[in-house]
Amino acid sequence: MCGCKQDMAFPDYCARCGGSVVLPPTSHPLPDTTNLPGVWRYAGRLPITPDTAWLSMGEGNSRIVSAAGSADWCGVENLLFKLDHLNPSGSFKDRATAVGMSQAVEQRASAVVCASSGNAAGSTAAYAARAGLPAVVLMPEAVPPGKAAVARAHGAAVLRVRGDYSNAFRTARELASRFGWINLTTTFVNPVAVAGLKSAGYELASQLTDPPDWIVVPVGSGPLVHGIVTAYRELRDAGAVRAVPRILGVQAEGCAPITEAFDSGATEVAPWQHVRTRISAISDPLRGYPADGTYTLRLVRDTGGAMAAVDDVEAGEAVNQLAYREGLLIESGAAASLVAVRTLCGQGTIRADQTVVCMLTGNGVKTLSTEVDPGPVITDTDEAVSRLRSHAALAEGITA
Structure with a gap:
């Protein structure tokens, strides 16, 4: 990010310094939203025109729901989920x-x-x-x-x-x-594609009366962090919101280059040498493009935010937590956000009375093993009753 003018016809990293390239913020006044579908709602703020709105499959516009079943588990009173795993292909991408x-x-x-x-x-x-x-x-x-x-x-x-x-x-x-x-x-x-992630920030601001205290984002290299922070900055500068929320970036312990730099106080991110995690969605070692991580690190710090690393076992437990208690089947990279919130609440970084929004970025259906046992085959009702007596949640009610 040396300020060198870039050729957006064939985007890539900066030809002069090799650093990450992002488009400048949308100038003020911010264009109004449109009646077009999906992210084309923000056609005036993103590098797209109505001419290609036919490409939309209704991406974006994901709901925010309360997380009453997990709030106590995490230790916060107002925990919310943004359901970006319900995008057309199953992720925020x-x-x-x-x-x-x-x-x-x-x-x-x-x-x-x-x-x-x-x-x-x-x-x-x-x-x-x-x-x-x-x-x-x-x-x-x-x-x-x-x-x-x-x-x-x-x-x-x-x-x-x-x-x-x-x-x-x-x-x-x-x-x-x-x-x-x-x-x-x-x-x-x-950077043209990355700009589309600003839509997540615009939506959050329109869905919530006030900016949340924290937005929790699973992080590989961090473009979603850029999208959310940039959108909130644009809206703040336009007088539409009062503040930019703090960002909590979440990585896997077995591949956490940005978290390691954050914890050590470093100003630059070093590539991760040996990936040791099965959390595929956020296992980016940044070899060959560590400037991405450095930029994300700076964004997180600029918001007064934090980074956290979650191990594979804890992330798996969070997947079960969301599936069993919230009815949400989320991949481990997104579910890890829940563990990060719980950890930072325990440390006092996040207060119990603060509002926290977790970005649920990926659907868990795509990571279900093909070897999962589909369940027993039965021949009649009596056998069904016999089998159900062994189910922990039903055992007490099936006595006859």
Whole structure:
């Protein structure tokens, strides 16, 4: 972010300094919202025009619900969930992909490419199918099979790259450069697509009477942090909101380069050397593009926020917590937010009387194992009763 003017026709990292590139904030006065679908509601504030609104599948506009079943578990009185896992392809990535695909259509790109640990793969494949463009998806070799299957179901060419996410990122970037494809990888490599994530911040501000004290965001490289913070800054400067909420960024303990820098007081993020986590959605080691993490680190600190790392076991427990007590099937990368809130409440960083919004960024359906036991087969009602007596929640009521 050296201030060098960039060529947005083929976005990438800065050719001069190699740093992350983001579009400037929308100038004031902020354009009014439109009656167009999905993120095209904010066409005046995002780098899209009504001409490509046909691409929309209703992305964004996700509900906010109270989390009464988990508030006590976390230790806060007012806990809210924003249900971004209900976007068309099952993740918040659709906000960025829709805008990036609009760019690809307007530039008449021959194809799009992305590196993905899972959610961006399905999103890119789905919107590419709608746009009538070929999609190439590079995924780490240990990607959850369900996530790869979603991308393949939409017709994308899916290739697993040996090693971790950063290896897939490098390959996608090289392919984009070699063939002139639009790169929809959801790091900061495509600032046009990343701008679409501002829609999450605009929505939060319109759905809540006052800014929440904290917004909790699962973080790989951090573009969603940028989107939310930028939107709130624009709205604050326009006099529409009084403050920018604090950001709590959440990473996996086995891949936490930004959290490590935050905890150590460092001003720059160093790449993570050895990924040791199964939480695929937020396992980005940032090798080759650590400036993304440094930018996100600065944003978090600028809001007075914090970073937290969650281990795999705790994240799995949070998945169960949300499924059993809230009726929400969320992937572990998003559910980890709940653990982070509980931890910071215990430390006193988050007060019990503060309002906390967790971004539920990814649907858990794509990470369900194909080996999960579907349940016993029965032949009659008597056998059903016999089986149900062993179910903990029903045992007391089935005595006859």
